[in-house]
Amino acid sequence: MPNAFLHSGYVLGTVGTLAIGLICTYCIHMLVCDVYLPPLDVRVFMVFLLLPLILINWIRNLKLLAPFSTAANIITFVGFGIILYYLVTQVETLADKEPLGELAHIPLFFGTVLFALEAIGVILPLENNMKTPGSFGGACGVLNQAMITIILLYVGMGFIGYMTYGAATAGSITINLPKDEPLAQSVKLMLSVAIFVSHGLQCYIAVDITWGQYLLPRLEKHRHKTFIEYVVRAGLVLVTCECNKGTGASHIPTIVLVTVLLAVAIPRLELFISLFGALCLSALGIVLPAIIQTSTFWYSLDRSHLLAMVVKNLLLVLFGVFGLVVGTYTALSDIFKSFQ
Template sequence: MNLLHGGRHKGRERNRGDTRRHHHDGQRPRSASTTPLERSEDDEEEDNGYGMSTSMTNPAYEPDEGEKKNSRGMKDAAFVLSIKDANGKDNTSDKYDPYQHRKVEHPTTNSETLFHLLKGSLGTGILAMPLAFSHSGYIIGLIGTVLIGLICTYCIHLLISAEYELCKRRREPSLTYPATAEAAFLEGPAIFQKCASASVHMVNAFLLLYQMGTCCVYIVFIATNIKNVCDEYFEDINLRLYMLMFLLPLILINWIKNLKLLAPFSTAANFITFVSFGIIVYYLIDGSPTFEERDAVGDVENWPLFLGTVLFALEAIGVIMPLENEMKTPKKFGGGFGVLNIGMSSIVALYMGMGFLGYLTYGNKVKGSITLDLPPGDVLGQVVQVMLALSIFITYALQCYVAIDITWNEYLSHRFLKNSKKSFIEYVVRTLIVLITFSLAAAYPKLDLFISLIGALCLAALGIAIPALIDMCTYWNYLDGMKFNIMVVKNVLLICFGIFGLVIGTYTSLSKIIDEFVNGEE
C-alpha cells in the first residue's frame, strides 16, 4: 500500500491551489442536479475576491452548545485571508463553518426534514418489496434488506461528510451532488483531476436516467392500477391505451413551471399515500400470511432482481443533499441519532415489514405492485388503487421536474438566451421529456423489471459507488499511514460492490426483458 502514497504529498499543495483557483471568480461548479430545495439565494452571492461569500452568518442557523461557547471573538472575523503554516496546511478552513453561512429562506426543523425524507422514500418501491422477497426468499430478503440499508445509509454519510469538508476548504456554504463530485475529483489523484469536469456530467447523466426511469415506472403504475379497477366494470382493453389516456394530462401538468402551484396537491397526495399504505397493511394481515410453500432462500439467479428492487425502493439520493442543505440545524442530520439514521432505520423497517408480510400472504404469485394483489371486486381495494394512481400522477410532475431542470436549465437554456422563442422551446423540451418517458413505458410495460433495472443501473452508482469515490478523492491528500490505507481499501470495496450490483443487476434485468420480448409475453 506504500505505493499509494507516492506523489500524493508532493502534489498536495498544487491540488489545493488548483482547487482555489478554480473558484477564484466566485462561481460555483455547474450543478445540474439541482432540485427545488437546492436552489437558494446563495447561488447568486458575490465573491469577495478571496474565494468566499460576502453573505453574513445565516440568522436561522442554530449553533450547538460548543459553538456558543466559542462564538465570542469570531463575530468580527467576517473575512479571513488564507494563511498556511510551515507545513503548507490551510488553517482557515478549520475556522470556516459552512453551516453558519447558508442563506435559507425557509429552513426546516429536524422533524420536518425527517418527514420529507420518509415522504421521498415511500413510493412505488415499497409496493414492489413483496415481489423482491419472492426473488430472494424471506430469510435472504430480511437479511439483504438490512445489509443494503446499512450500506446505503453509510454511503450517504460519506457523501454528506465529504460535502461538508469540501465546503470548508472552498469556503462555500453548500454544494450540490455534481458540484461535490467535481470538487472532490479536483483534490484526488491526478487521473481523477483530469476527469473533474466530466464527473459533473457523469453524475447528471445517472440522475437524469434515474429520474426519467422513475417517471417510466410511474406511468406503468398509474395505467396498470386504473386498468385493474376498470376491468371489473368495463370491457378489457390494452394497457397501452390506458397509458395513452393519461398522456395529455401528464404533458399539461409538466407545463407548470412554478411548483408552488402543485404544493396543495402534493400535500394531499402524501396524505393519500400514507392512508393507502395503512389499508394495504390491513389487507396483508387479514389475508392470513403463512410460511407454507414460502421459500426461505430463493433462486440465486434471481437475487440481482432483489438487489435492484431494494436499491430502487430504499435510495432517495436525489433529495438527501437538498434536505440537509435546507435544515435549520444541519449538524443534526448526521450523527448516531441524527435525522438520517432515524429516517433510514424507519424506512428499512417499513420495507422489511411490507416485503415480509406481502410475500407470506401472496407467495410466489405476488405481482409487481402489491396493490394488484388486493381482492378483485373489493371496493375498498379498488379505492386504494385509484387513490395511489392519483397520488403517483401528482408525484410524476415532481419527479419530472428534476429531469427538466437538468436538461433545460443546465444544458439547453443558455443556448437560447437571445432567442425570442425561448419560452416556447422550453415547453417543447418539457413535452419531449414526457413523450420519451411515455414511449419507454409503452414499449415495455412491466412494472417489476422496470423497477429492478432502474435500481441496478442508476442507484448502485449514485447511492454506493460514486459516494465512495468522492470520499476517497476528498481525503486522498489529507490522510497518512494506516488511516489512508483503511480509507482506500474501504472505498475500493464499496466501489467494487456498487459496480458489481450495477453490472449484474442490469444484466439480469435486461436478460429477463429480452426473454419476454422473444417469447412474445404481454
C-alpha cells in the same frame, strides 16, 4: 310516462327524460362496445396519461410542487394502511415460504430494493432548496429520520406481503388484493393519483440539469426561452431553433415522453423496476458517491484515515459494479423472455 310526468312536472319531466335517455343510450353504447370492439391495450391507457403528465411537469417552481408531494404522501400512507390491513388479516404461516430465494433471482431483488430506497435524484435538489439545509444531515437529521421510516415500512410491507401471498405474489401487491371489494380496489386509484401528482417532483432534477444548468445559460437572451423551457419539460424528442446552432443544444433529451415510452415498451412493472434500479441507481447511488468522496478527500486525510476510506469505498464500488452488471443482465434476460 304520463304518470311519471305527474310526479315530476312538465319541465322537470321533459329535461329529466332527455337526460336519462342520453345516459341510457350512452350506457348501451358502452355495453355494445365492450362486446363487439376489441379491448384497449394497457399501453393505450398509458398514452392517454401523457398529456396530464406533461401539464403537471410544466410547474416550474419547486415550492409549488410541495403541496402535491404532501398530498401524495398522505394518499400513499392511507393506501399502505389499507394494504397492510388486508395483508395482516390474510397472512399465512411460514410453511410453504422460502427463507432463501433462488440465486438466479437475487439480482432482481437487488434492483427492486435499490429502486425503492435510492432517491439520490430527489434528495440533492431538496437539500439545496431547504430553508435550513444544515438540518438535513446529522445523526438525527431529516435524511436519517426519513430513511429509517421508509426502510422499516418497506421491510414490513415486503415481509408481510410475501407471507400472505407466497409464490402468487405479483409484480405489484395491489394486483393480489381482492378484486370484488371496493376498498381494496380503491388502493389502485389512490396510489395512481399519488404517483401522478408527485411526478413533477420526480422529474425535477432531470429538468433542472437539462434546462437550468445546460440550456438556460445558452438561451439566456433568447426571447422565446420560456416557451423552449416548456418544450423541454414536455419531453419533445428534438427541439431545433436558430439560436441553438453551434451551442450543442440542438438535441434535447426526452423527459416525460421517455418515461411514457419506456412504460409502453415494458409493461411488466417488476422487470422495469429491477432493470432501472440495477442499471442506473447502483451507479448513481453506490458507485459514484464512493468515487466522489475518495477524490474529494484524497489529499486532506492522514494516512490511516485515507486507507480506511479507500478500502471502504473500493468495496462499495465493487459491490455497486457487481450489482449493476449482474442485475442488468438478469433483468434484460427476463424482459426478453417475457416478449417470447
